[in-house]
Amino acid sequence: MQTSPHVVRDVMTRAVVAVGRDAPFKDIVRLMERWKVSALPVLEGEGRVIGVVSEADLLPKEEFRDGDPDRFTQRQRLSDLAKAGALTAEELMSSPAVTVHGNTTLAEAARIMARRNVKRLPVIDAEGKLDGVVSRSDLLKVFLRDDEDLTEEVRRGFVDRLFPLPADHIRVEVFEGVVTLTGWVDGAELMPVAERPARAVEGIVDVRCQLTGAIGTQ
Structure with missing residues (x-):
């Protein structure tokens, strides 16, 4: 790929x-x-x-x-x-x-x-x-790349890079080139920069970041 x-x-x-x-x-x-x-x-x-x-x-x-x-x-x-x-x-x-x-x-x-x-x-x-x-x-x-290809790269470039342990609490969905990130992250300080690696993937049209901080984080 x-x-x-x-x-x-x-x-x-x-x-x-x-x-x-x-x-x-x-x-x-x-x-x-x-x-x-x-x-x-x-x-x-x-x-x-x-x-x-x-x-x-x-x-x-x-x-x-x-x-x-x-x-x-x-x-x-x-x-x-x-x-x-x-x-x-x-x-x-x-x-x-x-x-x-x-x-x-x-x-x-x-x-x-x-x-x-x-x-x-x-x-x-x-x-x-x-x-x-x-x-x-x-x-x-x-921008002709298919959604499955984009989903895989966003997961590798964003989820696997920022969260080296299995991150099944983060979901990546791509439809018509628009990626949606849902779930939670360990620290609220990660949220402002969470979408940058996803937006850097060529072929992505837009990023919708719906991540939340884990319970108990500030």
Whole structure:
């Protein structure tokens, strides 16, 4: 059974469509349409990632197709204007590429996507060569884990870790990704932190902590 934390190599797509530096504009558009992707890694040599060309890199050609922009726009969008006249992947690509390694956690990959406003990240090996691609939809795969799998991991990660002796006074139930913890704990001081290990399990949607302190505890 796969346990948390999951890493990028657990969910990434390994069969990746990529282009070289000299790939023509229209070939890039055709590949994106054919493979239903919004970005393509740009490779050189034996597969080293040197950039990424995305739909956003292609759109200026259409945006500025029917006229010259005013001077304000010219000053503010020099990069986009250059891409409007680009013909190859090398001229279009964003470089250096925003990449991750296979051992990057899914949480960190999600943060990188959010900060850099990208939908897909090339996954590279130690030499910078393309190993796969991870997308937003890939990061959501952890929420496909079944309730039985989640129940087992919550019990091992929460109950067995905090209570090394058999803890049959704590019940773990998961339904549709929502875990409910019921029963009692030996000390009331454990209650505020009781749900943290359960919430850290990837695939959990929410935690409902209904634990109480044992009789006689403060």
